[in-house]
Structures are given as C-alpha cells and as structure tokens.
Amino acid sequence: MRARTHPPRVRTGCDLQRIEDVADAIRTFGDRYLDRVYTPVEQRAGRIGGAASLAARFAAKEAVLKLIGTADGVDLRSVEVDQEAGRPVVRLTDRARDLAEAVGLGPVDVSLSHSGDHAMAVAVAMVAPTTDPHHQHTDQHDDHHTDHHTEHGGTTA
Amino acid sequence: MSSTVTDSIRALLAEHARLGVDVASLSDTDDLYTAGMTSHASVTVMLACEDEWDVEFPQQMLKKSTFASIANIRAALAELEVEGASA
Numbered sequence: 001m002r003a004r005t006h007p008p009r010v011r012t013g014c015d016l017q018r019i020e021d022v023a024d025a026i027r028t029f030g031d032r033y034l035d036r037v038y039t040p041v042e043q044r045a046g047r048i049g050g051a052a053s054l055a056a057r058f059a060a061k062e063a064v065l066k067l068i069g070t071a072d073g074v075d076l077r078s079v080e081v082d083q084e085a086g087r088p089v090v091r092l093t094d095r096a097r098d099l100a101e102a103v104g105l106g107p108v109d110v111s112l113s114h115s116g117d118h119a120m121a122v123a124v125a126m127v128a129p130t131t132d133p134h135h136q137h138t139d140q141h142d143d144h145h146t147d148h149h150t151e152h153g154g155t156t157a
Numbered sequence: 158m159s160s161t162v163t164d165s166i167r168a169l170l171a172e173h174a175r176l177g178v179d180v181a182s183l184s185d186t187d188d189l190y191t192a193g194m195t196s197h198a199s200v201t202v203m204l205a206c207e208d209e210w211d212v213e214f215p216q217q218m219l220k221k222s223t224f225a226s227i228a229n230i231r232a233a234l235a236e237l238e239v240e241g242a243s244a
Contacts, residue, residue, distance in 0.1 A: 021175065021197050028173075029204045037200060062196055071196070072220040 006130045011105070013066030013123045017059040020117060023051035037061075039080045055119035056112040057081045063123035064090055064108055068099045081110065088112050090123070104128035162242045165209060166230050170194075173201045185228040190221070199224040206230065212237040 025033045034043050038054060046054040061079040065071040078096040082089050090108045092100050100108075106126040113120050163185065170189070171180045177193030194202070202224055203214055214223070214233070223233045234242035 015196075017195075017197060021195070021201075025197070025201050025204075029201065029208075032207075033201070033204060036204070058197055072222075073217055075216055075219075076200075 004131070008129045009127045011067050011125055011127050013063040014121065015059040015062035015066065016118055016120045017055040017062070018117060019052050019055040019114065019119055022055040022058060026051060026054075037076045039077045041080060041082050045083065052114045052119055056114050056121060059119050060088065060090065060110050060112055060121035060123065063110065063121040064092070064096070067105060067108060067123050067125050068096065069103060070099065074099065081112070104130060162231055162234060162239065163227060166206075166227050166234075169202060169205045169209060170227070173205045174198050183227065185231075186226050188225055189227075190225060194224070196221075202230075206234065210234060210237070210239045212239060 034046070034054075038046065038057065042054065042057050045057065058076075060081045061076050062071075064079045065074060068074075074095050078092065078094040080091040080093070082091060088110050090110050092108070104127050106128060108123055108125045110121055110123045167180050170176065174180070174189060174192075174194045175198045176183075176189065183189075183192060189199075199221070203219070207213055212234070214237070218233055218236070222229060224230055231242050
C-alpha cells in the first residue's frame with residue numbers, strides 16, 4: 001500500500017459572451033449591474049472599450065470560475081481582470097482566491113478576444129500535484145484518476 | 158398561494174433570461190440552464206427580481222442552484238420574505 005500522487009496538470013476554462021446582452025444589461029440596470037459585476041478597474045476599462053470590453057471581462061470571470069470548479073457564493077468582483085503591459089491579468093480575492101488555493105490552482109493566465117456579436121476568454125492554470133495519503137494502492141489502474149466535470153466544463157479537484 | 162409570484166417570475170424570465178424556449182412551456186421545476194439561460198442572464202434575472210420585489214440577494218444566495226428553476230427562484234424569494242412566495 002502507498003499513497004497515490006496526482007501529478008501537476010494543466011486546467012483550462014473558456015467562456016463566450018454575447019456583447020449585446022451586456023449592453024442591454026447596462027441599459028436596463030445601469031450602475032446596479034456594473035457595480036454588482038465589475039470592479040472599479042474593470043468599469044474604467046469599460047468606459048474606454050464599451051460593452052465589448054466588459055463582455056470580454058465577464059467571459060474571463062466565467063472562464064476563471066470554470067478553472068476553480070464552482071461559482072457558488074463567489075462574488076464576480078473577486079475575479080478581477082486588469083491590463084498590464086498590454087496583457088490581461090487576473091487578480092483573485094476573497095472567496096475566489098480561497099477556492100483557487102483549495103484546489104491547488106497556480107497563477108492564472110487569461111486571453112480575451114471579441115469580434116462581431118461575441119466576446120470570449122480562455123483561462124489556463126496549473127494545478128499543483130496532490131497526494132492522497134488515505135488511498136491504498138491496490139491495482140494497476142491507479143493512474144486512471146477521474147475528474148468530476150462541472151456543467152461549465154471546468155474540473156473540481 | 159404563490160401563483161402571483163410565480164407568474165411574475167415567469168414574466169421576468171421571459172424578459173431577461175434569454176431562454177431558447179417559450180417560458181410558458183416550462184414547468185416550475187424545469188432546469189433553466191438546460192433551457193438556455195446563461196450565467197450572465199442569471200445575473201440580470203437576479204437584478205430584475207431585486208427590482209420587482211425590492212430585495213437584495215445576499216452573497217451566500219448567489220449560487221447557480223438559486224436560479225436553476227422557477228421553483229428555486231420562488232424558494233429564494235420566500236427566504237427573502239417576499240410576500241406570497243412561500244408555498
């Protein structure tokens with residue numbers, strides 16, 4: 001008998017967002033929508049880039065939440081998408097950060113794009129190797145670890 | 158009973174949920190995400206509920222399951238003590 005070790009793995013998340021849905025939400029709910037979903041940094045980007053910019057950021061938030069494996073109880077503002085040196089960067093705070101740490105998520109890289117009616121984002125991170133000390137190695141199928149896939153397509157640890 | 162609240166939820170869903178099907182064709186327990194509601198649409202449904210009943214969903218209620226069906230939304234409104242939402 002020996003503990004089973006899961007090697008480090010790459011985890012990805014993606015999301016697609018209709019730009020018009022974001023524009024419509026801004027028209028209908030105004031600051032209430034903006035303040036519930038986007039940080040001041042993101043809202044500033046939205047004032048320059050418009051609904052497309054915010055839609056890409058919303059897609060990025062969802063993509064990152066798919067990496068984490070759940071959005072339950074996570075304030076969308078705790079996944080902040082900013083821009084540094086021409087590249088988007090993700091900052092996790094509060095419950096999003098705690099959950100990311102709990103599943104062993106490393107630094108998150110994200111890429112945004114938009115064209116026509118849609119914006120999209122892809123998020124990638126490494127998941128730290130884990131050891132299950134309670135696992136008893138009993139057969140040759142030990143490497144066939146099964147992930148639990150969320151409806152979003154992300155994985156839980 | 159809760160028919161008025163349920164009717165209002167259905168009206169809000171028709172306006173904000175961007176479902177792929179007619180909301181009238183859904184039962185109270187049908188899965189709204191399966192019916193085409195996106196995560197973004199669930200946010201606008203939440204905001205529409207807050208406007209309609211002058212309530213605010215606390216962070217711990219912002220779960221995918223809260224907005225997964227008409228019955229679940231009604232249960233959440235009952236938890237927020239919206240009159241007529243309790244079964």
